[in-house]
Amino acid sequence: MTGGTGELLERLEKEKAAPTADVMFGGGVESLLSYDDCFEPYAVSGAEMLMPGLRQRDDICTPFSSLPSVIIYNTRLVRQGQIRGWSDLFxxxxxxxxxxxxxxxxxxxYSAAMTMLGALGGDRAELLESFYKNLDNAILEDSGDVVSMVDSGAMSLGITLEQTALKSIAQGAKIGIVYPEEGTSILPDGSALVAGAPHRGNAVAFLEFVLSTDVQDKVVSCLYRRSVRSDVDDPEGLLPADQIPLIEYDIEEASAVKEEFLNRWKTLGKDG
Amino acid sequence: MFKSSYQRSLFRTFLLAGALPLVICVILILSIFRVSSDANTNRTGEARIASMARAVALFTSRSETALNRVASDPLIISALEHHTPASTDIYHSLYSALNDIPSSPEITVYDSAGSLLYTTGSGKPGEKLPTDWGLLSSAGDNDSVVYRRTSPYDAELRSCMEIACPVKLGGTILGYAVIEVSDRCISGLLADLSGETDYMLLDPLWNEVHASPFLQEASAAEKLRNALLHPESSDELLDDYRLFISRDENSGFISVLCMYRPLNDHTVRVLYTVALLSIFLSLFLCLLFSVRLSNQVSKPVRSLNEAMEQVEQGNLDVKLEEAGTDELRLLSSRFSRMIGQLKSNISSSIRQQQELGETKMRMMQAQLNPHFLYNTLDTMKWLAKIHHVPEISTISANLADILRSSISADEFVPLRDELRMLERYVEIQKIRFPDKFKYRTDIAEDTPDLYIPKLMLQPLVENAIIHGFEDGSSGEIIVSSKLDNDLLVIEVRDTGCGISDEMKLALISARENTGELSRGHLGLHNVDAILRLNYGEKHGLQISDGDPGTCIRAELPLDRVRKNDGREQ
Structure with a gap:
């Protein structure tokens, strides 16, 4: 079955005693990790070929593709080089x-916001407040609208995932991508073996399959995503992964403070 | 077509009861269905074309506003005047002009020579558009916002529709602002309609600007154009649709909404064919049933009728086939029984007539020339008196009396007269057979006036005299009469030798074999026949042993006796 990450994870939690699913495919690894008791750790055969830092705790889940957070801009409204990093958003x-x-x-x-706060350093609460002010209440309900708003000139800048931006550019959107100079995070999405899966053999075979070189090649050529394998090249014309300024993104911490962050976010909305 | 009027009226009835309601029903249902579905289609179509027209009008009016805003924007005017290269400020004002237009089209600015300067779309700076003809020329000439369908031969085909207006400074054309509307843009604009309805946007010359995929593939716009140019031609595709058309006031562009007719001509034809077939079927069934039912009834009736005709013509030997429904079978069998009865009645009546005729013949033979006999007897009486032979005188007188009485035309006479005549006869017989028998009568008081058939008693007494004492014995003959309930009972008894069984049998067989009377007992049989003819079969003579002798008994029903009495009087 298909559904949003949160929805599927909740269902897995509910069916923990007698799961009907074999594999959870997709969803941010941080979300998967927070439901670690639903999954059975499994190390795929190519695990040692994963990019450094992408291998997850206890092999609870296997990363599928790398999704860096980026800033996008309308090429007509923003000159190239005008935007360099997170600080420009203030x-x-x-x-x-x-x-x-x-x-x-x-x-x-949320991940992008946490990355931005982490990369800029300093008092997070203050930063968040001034960022919120600069948004001027123009907060989108759907992350899918970010690219189209920038493309149509309704907005000049936007924050989204690299893969989303690349897909739109391929369809003719007139937007540019900026990898913030302060550093960004590469959050992989992943797949995980459901604990007590009814068809464990097939599930394991699927995990091996999605991490295979062939599939990872397709990830690059068809999905405009970066592979999680160190032996698969990134999409052509893309800034090589090792040139993207990165910061350490503590997934565990990010999960831990999410509630506090969202509460603060809501408060800001009310104050504004 | 029909053999009988009965069949015709049956068929009419069936037609009225079966086929007519069906026909009315079918026509009504089809009409109601058609009217309501048409009304439904109209309602939906009108609502949708209205919303489509609103969307198009909103889009064109906002586009005009945006173009006017760009054309009067000092930044743009100055940029065109000085051929300023593209800057974020220019784009900013272009984008903000577009902001209000739904489904985000692109805007492009051309200089006075038709060279592309700035665009939010994918055009490249320096691309050229002609200014001496086409969109830019028309915008310049009209000095207002103009709408164009993008030529399908345009190599780029970035859009399907362009809206342009000149940018002027003091009467001089500095350049042109053009809004490019792509197919995607119009689809987005009319997203509410897509999936439910097919629609087209046509330019004022009815050329396709944009069409939903199905109509585009079917080249519906072209067909519609042809249909408008040649109203007499008909197109299968368009016939299946109900078209709703609305013209946009700003652009003159035409919105066309195509609602598929739930009841298009083809469907209606199929429906009417089915209806017609079922009506024919019901007609056929009506015909079949009326013929069968009427045959069921009319066949027995016809054969009954034929049989009656035969009977009318005197043929009583008709045979009726007993077929058909219960009531008619009953009727046929009753008719057969009736014919049987009639036949036996007629034959018995013929037999009676024959018997009566023969009897009368014999009686008339017996009456032959009675006057001569009577006169002769009278002469004999007087001769005997003259010559003092009293016996001959008595015999002659008595015989004359008997003759007179037998000559009379009366068929019935009072018992009293019959008895007097009998006495005359007995007196003669006493002279013939002196001392052979004694004669006495035992007449009940109320009987002498009752009428009985004439000469009824004489043959009985004669029989008693001749056969009762044929062995030479002597005895008594008693004639008695009495009333017994409804009967007048008359008995002639003798104390003679009795009647033989042979003779009784002869009487019975004579009754059964009509006309075959045994010679010896002619008188007895005559009386018996007369009694039976006059009073019914039951009332013939009864012969029994008198112990000694014989008793011959006649029982005459009083009602008949009295009737004769009445008739005689």
Whole structure:
């Protein structure tokens, strides 16, 4: 069955005693990790070929593709090089012209916000407040709208996943991508073996399959995603992974403070 | 077509009861169905074309506003005047002009020579559009917002529709602002309609600007154009649709909504064919049933009728086939029984007539020339008196009396007269057979006036005299009469030798074999026949042993006796 990450995970939790699913495919690894008791650790045969840092705790889940958070801009409204990093998002010039999805709705939006706060350093609460002010209440309900808002010129800048931006560019969107100079995070999505899966053999075979070189090649060529395998090249014309400024993103911590963050976010909304 | 009027009226009845309601029902249902589905289609179509027209009008009016805004934007005017290269400020104002237009089209600015300067779309700077003809020329000439369908021969085909207006400064054309509307853009604009309805957007010349995929593939716009140019031609595709058309006031572009007719001509034809077939079927069934039912009834009736005709013509030997429904079978069998009865009645009546005729013949033979005999007897009486032979005188007188009485035309006479005549006869017989028998009568008081058949008693007494004492014995003959309930009982008894069984049998067999009377007992049989003819079969003579002698008994029903009495009087 298909569904949103949260929805599927909740169902797995409910069916823990007698699972009907074999594999959870897709969803941010941080979400998968927070439901670690639903999954059986499994190390795929190519695990040692994973990019450094992508192998997950206890092999509870296997990463599928790498999804860096990026800033996008409308090429007509923003000159190339005008935007360099997260700090530009605090510039008054862009007040109300930043497309950002509500982190309460979008997991990737939350991850991006946490990355931004982590990369900038300093007092998170203060940063968040000034960022919120610069959004000028223009908060999108759907993370899918970010790219189209920027493309149509309704917004000048936006925060989204690299893969989403690349897909739109391939379809003719006039947007550019900026990898923030302060560093960003590469959050993989992953797949995991459901504990007590009725068809464990097939499930294991599937995990091996999605991490195989062939599939990972397709991930690059068809999905505009970065492979999690160190031996599969990134999509052509893309900034090589080792040149993307990265910060350490503590998945466990991010999960831990999510509630606090969202509460604060809501408060900001009320104050504003 | 029909053999009988009965069949015809049956068929009419069936037709009225069966086929007519069906026909009315079918026509009504089809009409109601058609009217209501048409009304439904119209309602939905009108609501949808209205919403489509609203969307198009909103889009065109906002586009005009945006173009006017761009054309009057000092930044754009100055940029065109000075050929400023693209800047974020210019794009900012272009984008903000587009902001209000639903489903985000692209805007492009051309300079006065038709060279592309700025675009939010995918055009490249420097691309050219002609200014001496086409969109830009028309915009310049009209000095207003113009709408064009993008030529399908345009190599780029970035859009399907363009909206342009000139940018002017003091009467000089500095350039042109053009909104490019792509197919995707119109689909987005009309997203509410897609999936439910097929629609087209046509330019004022009825050329296709945009069409939903099905109509586009079917080249519906072209067909519609042809249909408008040649109203007499008909197109299968368009016939299946109900078209709703609305013209946009801003652009002159035409919105066309195609609602598939739930009851298109083809479906209606099929429905009517089915209806017609079922009506024919019901007609056929009506015909079949009326013929069968009427045959069921009319066949027995016809054969009954034929049989009656035969009977009318005197043929009583008709045979009726007993077939058909219960009531008619009953009727046929009753008719057969009736014919049987009639036949036996007629034959018995013929037999009676024959018997009566023969009897009368014999009686008339017996009456032959009675006047001569009577006169002769009278002469004999007087001769005997003259010559003092009293016996001959008595015999002659008595015989004359008997003759007179037998000559009379009366068929019935009072018992009293019959007895007097009998006495005359007995007196003669006493002279013939002196001392052979004694004669006495035992007449009940109320009987002498009752009428009985004439000459009824004489043959009985004669029989008693001749056969009762044929062995030479002598005895008594008693004639008695009495009333017994409804009967007048008359008995002639003798104390003679009795009647033989042979003779009784002869009487019975004579009754059964009509006309075969045994010679010896002619008188007895005559009386018996007369009694039976007049009073019914039951009332013939009864012969029994008198112990000694014989008793011959006649029982005459009083009602008949009195009737004769009445008739005589």
């Amino acid at each position: 510039d008054e010039q862009w007040k109300g012209r930043i497309a950002f999805a509500d982190p309460a709705v979008s997991g990737s939006s």
